Amino acid sequence: MSVDISELKEVKPESMLLCPLSTTAAPEQKLLCIFGTGDLGRSLGQRLLQSGYRVVYGSRRPHSCGPLPRGTKALNHEAAALSAALVFVCVHRENYDFMEALAPQLKGKVLVDVSNNLKKNLYPESNAEYLQRLIPGAHVVKAFNTLSAWSLQNGPSDANRQVYLCGNSVQAKQAVEEITTKLGFAALDKGTLSAAGELEDFPLQLFPEWRLPLRVAVGLTAFFFFYLLIREVIYGYVDQGKDISYRIMVSLANRVFPIVSLIMLSLCYVPGVIAAFLQLYRRTKYRRFPDWLDRWMLCRKQMGLIALGFAFLHVFYTLIIPIRYNVRFKIAAMTISKIKENRTSEFDTTMAWRADSYYSMGILGFGLYVLLGISSLPSVSNALSWREFSFIQSKLGYLTVFFCTFHTYLYGWDRFLHSYSYKWFTPPGFLLSLVVPSVLIVLKLLLLLPCVDRNLTRIRQGWERTDPEDGSDKALLT
Amino acid sequence: MSVDISELKEVKPESMLLCPLSTTAAPEQKLLCIFGTGDLGRSLGQRLLQSGYRVVYGSRRPHSCGPLPRGTKALNHEAAALSAALVFVCVHRENYDFMEALAPQLKGKVLVDVSNNLKKNLYPESNAEYLQRLIPGAHVVKAFNTLSAWSLQNGPSDANRQVYLCGNSVQAKQAVEEITTKLGFAALDKGTLSAAGELEDFPLQLFPEWRLPLRVAVGLTAFFFFYLLIREVIYGYVDQGKDISYRIMVSLANRVFPIVSLIMLSLCYVPGVIAAFLQLYRRTKYRRFPDWLDRWMLCRKQMGLIALGFAFLHVFYTLIIPIRYNVRFKIAAMTISKIKENRTSEFDTTMAWRADSYYSMGILGFGLYVLLGISSLPSVSNALSWREFSFIQSKLGYLTVFFCTFHTYLYGWDRFLHSYSYKWFTPPGFLLSLVVPSVLIVLKLLLLLPCVDRNLTRIRQGWERTDPEDGSDKALLT
Amino acid sequence: MSVDISELKEVKPESMLLCPLSTTAAPEQKLLCIFGTGDLGRSLGQRLLQSGYRVVYGSRRPHSCGPLPRGTKALNHEAAALSAALVFVCVHRENYDFMEALAPQLKGKVLVDVSNNLKKNLYPESNAEYLQRLIPGAHVVKAFNTLSAWSLQNGPSDANRQVYLCGNSVQAKQAVEEITTKLGFAALDKGTLSAAGELEDFPLQLFPEWRLPLRVAVGLTAFFFFYLLIREVIYGYVDQGKDISYRIMVSLANRVFPIVSLIMLSLCYVPGVIAAFLQLYRRTKYRRFPDWLDRWMLCRKQMGLIALGFAFLHVFYTLIIPIRYNVRFKIAAMTISKIKENRTSEFDTTMAWRADSYYSMGILGFGLYVLLGISSLPSVSNALSWREFSFIQSKLGYLTVFFCTFHTYLYGWDRFLHSYSYKWFTPPGFLLSLVVPSVLIVLKLLLLLPCVDRNLTRIRQGWERTDPEDGSDKALLT
Known part of the structure; x- marks a missing residue:
């Protein structure tokens, strides 16, 4: 059941040896999954499509989830989770609990937590650490939450060239870094998932010092x-x-x-x-x-x-x-x-x-x-x-x-x-x-x-x- | 035939345990190979020598390839490729095809592509990706191309402290990063080889925005x-x-x-x-x-x-x-x-x-x-x-x-x-x-x-x- | 006898699967060892304690080594080395030789060399390389030496946000990077241990150019x-x-x-x-x-x-x-x-x-x-x-x-x-x-x-x- 993270690596020398040159020259676009069809999910999906990825949405009601970017489709969460090795979680923290039931489907997958809170210190634990606790078999990476919505939709702008990310799995972080680079951002590794709280506080601050x-x-x-x-x-x-x-x-x-x-x-x-x-x-x-x-x-x-x-x-x-x-x-x-x-x-x-x-x-x-x-x-x-x-x-x-x-x-x-x-x-x-x-x-x-x-x-x-x-x-x- | 990349790592704890102290105190200088005896190859070779590496050149006509830096020698491409685990490719893209025949010798080696083009969008594919496609068994790393020739020859100067690099193999990139650091530059990882096109465009730009x-x-x-x-x-x-x-x-x-x-x-x-x-x-x-x-x-x-x-x-x-x-x-x-x-x-x-x-x-x-x-x-x-x-x-x-x-x-x-x-x-x-x-x-x-x-x-x-x-x-x- | 470095990683997906949620939610604080009860050792210990680590000191005379930060204890070097997977060496280079006898206890451990010299070029070899030569079985990482004592004690200040580190073991460096991040600093990897000399010269310079x-x-x-x-x-x-x-x-x-x-x-x-x-x-x-x-x-x-x-x-x-x-x-x-x-x-x-x-x-x-x-x-x-x-x-x-x-x-x-x-x-x-x-x-x-x-x-x-x-x-x- 467990999906090997290294599948996310775009080009593997070994596999290239076996492939005829024509297919490697035009490699199939990778499929990424987004949980949540709200504004953030749609903006992110659009941006991923523009950068050459294929996108599938996971939704509670896949047939009535409103307009989605062209070329994407919505499945139920189980099917969506199974279809891709990497899942963006564009859902409010309050609704994370539905994912607990998806633990078998998410085992070994990379879960990218992009969430922010409305206030500091609202919860004793950061959103990403909470998500990791809910689905211990997944590799949670906290990323993209420090970007403005505008940047996430339109690509890097001035104060938004850097994507801070953290997570416990080095390979999962590399997979997210690759997407980050493809979207035009620079990834900056902030260490293990224990840094997630800091990353979640960052967008809320307005010149505290x-x-x-x-x-x-x-x-x-x-x-x-x-x-x-x-x-x-x-x-x-x-x-x-x-x-x-x-x-x-x-x-x-x-x-x-x-x-x-x-x-x-x-x-x-x-x-x-x-x-x-x-x-x-x-x-x-x-x-x-x-x-x-x-x-x-x-x-x-x-x-x-x-x-x-x-x-x-x-x-x-x-x-x-x-x-x-x-x-x-x-x-x-x-x-x-x-x-x-x-x-x-x-x-x-x-x-x-x-x-x-x-x-x-x-x-x-x-x-x-x-x-x-x-x-x-x-x-x-x-x-x-x-x-x-x-x-x-x-x-x-x-x-x-x-x-x-x-x-x-x-x-x-x-x-x-x-x-x-x-x-x-x-x-x-x-x-x-x-x-x-x-x-x-x-x-x-x-x-x-x-x-x-x-x-x-x-x-x-x-x-x-x-x-x-x-x-x-x-x-x-x- | 395949060469283990980890051989490039300078000091290995396990092997050190077995070595008498005297040899580790004065470790043998590592041997690097450069394909191409043109200006770029010679400048780079000189700089590598000054930083404590041994250098061997790969040339079509090893006996008549003009003056090379002192202490280096020129071999034919096959012999040169076999002698080192890392090869700098200082050859024009137009002449990459000769390397296809060297695929067996280059299997498992790290190939550093330092090339630049004269114009943007000259080719549909970046030089480094083209090289990887030619020799799928090698680990191609794009690096050093954003440096000026002066910096490559004389070491870091102001706008030239950072060496951007990208590649699909993490270990190959680490090997190049190590050389980068030894030459006095700071390495900045830009992700997989798909970023090579961006790196190759970088030196050509003159304030586009x-x-x-x-x-x-x-x-x-x-x-x-x-x-x-x-x-x-x-x-x-x-x-x-x-x-x-x-x-x-x-x-x-x-x-x-x-x-x-x-x-x-x-x-x-x-x-x-x-x-x-x-x-x-x-x-x-x-x-x-x-x-x-x-x-x-x-x-x-x-x-x-x-x-x-x-x-x-x-x-x-x-x-x-x-x-x-x-x-x-x-x-x-x-x-x-x-x-x-x-x-x-x-x-x-x-x-x-x-x-x-x-x-x-x-x-x-x-x-x-x-x-x-x-x-x-x-x-x-x-x-x-x-x-x-x-x-x-x-x-x-x-x-x-x-x-x-x-x-x-x-x-x-x-x-x-x-x-x-x-x-x-x-x-x-x-x-x-x-x-x-x-x-x-x-x-x-x-x-x-x-x-x-x-x-x-x-x-x-x-x-x-x-x-x-x-x-x-x-x-x-x- | 050899300690697996990966034990240092805070959260391991596999092990989390086996653990009941309650224990992972409140993970036990990690234990770090500090050799040396002088000023630097005490300041560093205090800072580590404040960041949520447990600290044990290794001392020649564990019962008469003066006041230590509250909540820490002093053991003899052997016992201290055995108790933790990571050891900070806060000892003058002149006294490194006592550690040679501890080689069996330090095998496979991460040794963090934080030392600086009083002058440039005092020794032919950097302190960290000397330490690695003394204890080839350990993974020496040079780190924290570029910080001021004030920063090491009180956390990051302006010119002191970045911790440069270098070492031959990628995993050992990751373990140190994690601590660095927890202490509030940004880690910057400078490559293998051969860069240690440069790092040791850095704090001594006063506008050389x-x-x-x-x-x-x-x-x-x-x-x-x-x-x-x-x-x-x-x-x-x-x-x-x-x-x-x-x-x-x-x-x-x-x-x-x-x-x-x-x-x-x-x-x-x-x-x-x-x-x-x-x-x-x-x-x-x-x-x-x-x-x-x-x-x-x-x-x-x-x-x-x-x-x-x-x-x-x-x-x-x-x-x-x-x-x-x-x-x-x-x-x-x-x-x-x-x-x-x-x-x-x-x-x-x-x-x-x-x-x-x-x-x-x-x-x-x-x-x-x-x-x-x-x-x-x-x-x-x-x-x-x-x-x-x-x-x-x-x-x-x-x-x-x-x-x-x-x-x-x-x-x-x-x-x-x-x-x-x-x-x-x-x-x-x-x-x-x-x-x-x-x-x-x-x-x-x-x-x-x-x-x-x-x-x-x-x-x-x-x-x-x-x-x-x-x-x-x-x-x-x-």
């Missing part, structure tokens, strides 16, 4: 927008009766963006510093970090990329300054008033140094920022050894923080000394943005002190205080 | 260049006798680029809207789209990336405005004339709002544009689930269209009301560029109406009008 | 910085007594960056031209290039990317010009002095053409530059055929060189005619930067002459002067 960083970004942006709106626009209106609301679009935005960017960049490096101090305090690396720290550490990359987005906006909002109407108007007005009042202003070399250093730091910081962003592209970071990756993300990352913080200090200069900076007794925005990075830099410098650094290195190499008699063994085993 | 979008881009650029040249430069010369031809380099370019960019960005989203209306009209999703629509849909990514390129140029052409000679000259001239004529101009808050909003929309649109571009990098889009990818490309894509269109409307403002905008009765360029995106946005809004959206969703879930008795089955099968 | 280009970049930057410092700042101070040191931050940097960028971009293309002339001179392509040329050719990509970085900085240093304090001051001062002296300056159309062309060339060059950079991202270049890649890198590359060189010529214009450009008899920086690209363009044009090009193409197709009798064979074999 980006939620926390995005919330932080939205929160910070909203806070600083209203804070600066009050200080810069409403204060001006109330105190001096001037309508400078037009500043919201560019001037205000260009204060909020760099502030949020600098804070979020620093927030990427704060958890690492906290973790180091925690390890120093606990004198061991073997105790788990608190949950909030773990979560924070896991979203550092996303946080950094959002910070880079804000930095990008800051750069372009800055670069358009000289073509803004109000800037041109003011420069012209100043020049005219200088002439009319016959004032002369001295060139201030300190001011020139400061302004140029300020811009220089900003550009260098942005350059490094972009470099950090490029190095976190999946294909780039995969090509790096972890020593290289940690060099870029840690060493160059701190250099970026330093450049950007210094850029902000140069922007501030001596403004924090003047009382006019404290409208309605609130500190200016740049001062607030400097708190986190300044603390971060100080803490990092503390960690770089030779005595602290030595301790930390020892702890991270597995050293523990309460472990004196282990010394000799340590010399032997790493 | 980019042709249509590039033609559209060149066409639009040429049209708008001459259109604006007439309106902006020639009109000025004819009507007012001014030579403003210097404007061609930056001012004119900076009008053409954003116009083409906006139109091409919209053209990425038009086919999706057309497809939706077609599905609504046909009341089914199971009929194929017309060919032109299919082709259009398949080049949306390339169209979008070219549009991004034009947007990039537009941004930098805009940012250099304040350092241009003629702009500086005019600003100075205006300031001077204001003073001389003792005019005073009022600060126009509406103007400030409009200009700043215009710039703001442009920057935000460009930021989203860049985000769309980054998400279509292969490594990024592969890491996204299709739900995430479609969120970015569809939701954020329409937001980009909206920002850029709004940016253009703000640029236009009330200019379209003034008669001076219609030089020689032609509408200004920005008005022309707004046609496609405006229509697109209106149609998209129509599709988002609840009643239309509900209908469309049902159709896309497989619903068809002519299918009433299928309801109960639908409940069971997806 | 970037060293030469970085040294060139630092050298050129330092030279031009001091050269221009003398010419632009010190000369001004000595000759005219002016303190214009503030120019260092932006003006000077913005001269050094484009000079270094242009020279390094040209240096990417010089070795290709040298190689072509060498082949023309030698009349063969079969002789190896001198070592320095090979090394130069291998770092062209890195050189180009560093050049792109400098171009990026140049662009942003240029774009901030109009918001610099000293520029605004000077423009205002000029306008004021014009009015006071009642001078009028004529609009210079040539000047406008030249300035706009200069900017236009720069932007187009930068755009192509960025395109070259994008196409050298690993995921992009992997998706290109080599014909496409060489089109971009060669054709578009030379176009980039041309645009950037022309941009510099337009910057120079007629300045090289004026004596004030030769302060202290030194040529201006832009003149020095033009030497390499100008020579490159001339040589490339020479190579494009039809007669030279024809000769070169023939040589590159394998033609050699000393090979007359081979003609007929050539027609047959490629």
Whole structure:
């Protein structure tokens, strides 16, 4: 009864020796079976037909199952299962139980589970593992579920070139890989059927790691927008009766963006510093970090990329300054008033140094920022050894923080000394943005002190205080 | 006679148990055979030698086949085939037929087909499949043909790290993969020998999906260049006798680029809207789209990336405005004339709002544009689930269209009301560029109406009008 | 005594048929063994426990080996080896010899070598191959050594999603791949155990291909910085007594960056031209290039990317010009002095053409530059055929060189005619930067002459002067 999987292999050298050349040149198209005549089954069938397969449907009511792709026929499940060595299961998980009775017909067959669930963690067990449990004699392969319906019907499109598959039988997976390749996709083996749960969760996710960083970004942006709106626009209106609301679009935005960017960049490096101090305090690396720290550490990359987005906006909002109407108007007005009042202003070399250093730091910081962003592209970071990756993300990352913080200090200069900076007794925005990075830099410098650094290195190499008699063994085993 | 493929495996645990340690420490170098002493055969032989293999050539005239790499020898084909378990076939397809006579000697051997054709679709069957048909007893593996000759001779270089291979025998492919790895390449299994045609077409292609979008881009650029040249430069010369031809380099370019960019960005989203209306009209999703629509849909990514390129140029052409000679000259001239004529101009808050909003929309649109571009990098889009990818490309894509269109409307403002905008009765360029995106946005809004959206969703879930008795089955099968 | 590897496979269809469903639904957790109770062993054990495995340690002194993760126990090596089918070897290579005595217990087991060395080329043989030689009856798999300790302990992080592995036994590798997948990593098979050396070198590398280009970049930057410092700042101070040191931050940097960028971009293309002339001179392509040329050719990509970085900085240093304090001051001062002296300056159309062309060339060059950079991202270049890649890198590359060189010529214009450009008899920086690209363009044009090009193409197709009798064979074999 058991069907040999190797029958699925298209061309067998041995059999070819026996066949006359004419038949091998035009080999018979392989027959595949699809359980389920719903939308998914029909789309898949159409696509398989277009790729040169023959398709037979298995249905409860084969004579009244609605329109099927031309050239296919519907049989009852038993007959359909017997006719092909590979069966696509396009049935909801809730209806899998009818297949239990088909166990004899499905023995030794490859069952391709393409199902998805509507929510995560709906069932204790993945659909494919459940199917394998129902029909232990079959070779269940989880595949195609990560594709969009559009791709399954029309062939590969951009985010849909890869078909992830998993299963316990290597031969069954090879049979599915072959179909995958014929349909124009690239197959990626994710191991045994125990990976099915992961594959079933994949299509349901919508940027899970980006939620926390995005919330932080939205929160910070909203806070600083209203804070600066009050200080810069409403204060001006109330105190001096001037309508400078037009500043919201560019001037205000260009204060909020760099502030949020600098804070979020620093927030990427704060958890690492906290973790180091925690390890120093606990004198061991073997105790788990608190949950909030773990979560924070896991979203550092996303946080950094959002910070880079804000930095990008800051750069372009800055670069358009000289073509803004109000800037041109003011420069012209100043020049005219200088002439009319016959004032002369001295060139201030300190001011020139400061302004140029300020811009220089900003550009260098942005350059490094972009470099950090490029190095976190999946294909780039995969090509790096972890020593290289940690060099870029840690060493160059701190250099970026330093450049950007210094850029902000140069922007501030001596403004924090003047009382006019404290409208309605609130500190200016740049001062607030400097708190986190300044603390971060100080803490990092503390960690770089030779005595602290030595301790930390020892702890991270597995050293523990309460472990004196282990010394000799340590010399032997790493 | 048949040679066991597993002999190709370098180290076998069982055999190692029997060998004294000294011999396994310095294993004998494996012998590989190359058929063909032409350029490709010699380059490949040299590279194999450098990687530690021994090489023997099979040649028709082993004694007069020209200079071969040092340390190799040439035998006749029979002797060469018998001496090694793996044969590289570096012979033109036209001369494959001589190998038919070698079938007994090649039985069970691995034949590596490295050939390419000069044109696509020259033969009905791929070279490798033809070779397999000639010598059914051998295990043909298609490999190395996607590499440049330079890489094959000198080892991996940038676009040449991956060796695609395919074949029917898993063990034969493993043997080739091992050689691939030793030569420093990464092997990527593309499935059975039926993929050979695809591999043979790969080196011949030169941006096939980019042709249509590039033609559209060149066409639009040429049209708008001459259109604006007439309106902006020639009109000025004819009507007012001014030579403003210097404007061609930056001012004119900076009008053409954003116009083409906006139109091409919209053209990425038009086919999706057309497809939706077609599905609504046909009341089914199971009929194929017309060919032109299919082709259009398949080049949306390339169209979008070219549009991004034009947007990039537009941004930098805009940012250099304040350092241009003629702009500086005019600003100075205006300031001077204001003073001389003792005019005073009022600060126009509406103007400030409009200009700043215009710039703001442009920057935000460009930021989203860049985000769309980054998400279509292969490594990024592969890491996204299709739900995430479609969120970015569809939701954020329409937001980009909206920002850029709004940016253009703000640029236009009330200019379209003034008669001076219609030089020689032609509408200004920005008005022309707004046609496609405006229509697109209106149609998209129509599709988002609840009643239309509900209908469309049902159709896309497989619903068809002519299918009433299928309801109960639908409940069971997806 | 020999343990069947297939026992490691989690679910076996045959055995499942015999088992009652309840036991397969909650399968017993697999037991893995770790040799070595040092830091690495403990971290790995903790991670394996978290992923649902049971862990037993093998130790020399099982009763005094320090704190182990909860739920694990330590046995002596013999007992530990016998208890599991897979053993992680977390022991320094120097101590591998104790395992020789365990050969009977380890026969048929999978040994996972996770070790790294402190330096490259410390031993003639890779650690994993040495281990295999010591215990020929075991199936050694090299794996996990490319991960950081942090990843091994806490699960995948960015540059650490991929686990490279290699080994001679396909089944042993599958067993390790399964564990890899369960720990959340993606396994990448690198072939037989002969690749172990490469895997062991990987974690030790820190941008090896970037060293030469970085040294060139630092050298050129330092030279031009001091050269221009003398010419632009010190000369001004000595000759005219002016303190214009503030120019260092932006003006000077913005001269050094484009000079270094242009020279390094040209240096990417010089070795290709040298190689072509060498082949023309030698009349063969079969002789190896001198070592320095090979090394130069291998770092062209890195050189180009560093050049792109400098171009990026140049662009942003240029774009901030109009918001610099000293520029605004000077423009205002000029306008004021014009009015006071009642001078009028004529609009210079040539000047406008030249300035706009200069900017236009720069932007187009930068755009192509960025395109070259994008196409050298690993995921992009992997998706290109080599014909496409060489089109971009060669054709578009030379176009980039041309645009950037022309941009510099337009910057120079007629300045090289004026004596004030030769302060202290030194040529201006832009003149020095033009030497390499100008020579490159001339040589490339020479190579494009039809007669030279024809000769070169023939040589590159394998033609050699000393090979007359081979003609007929050539027609047959490629």
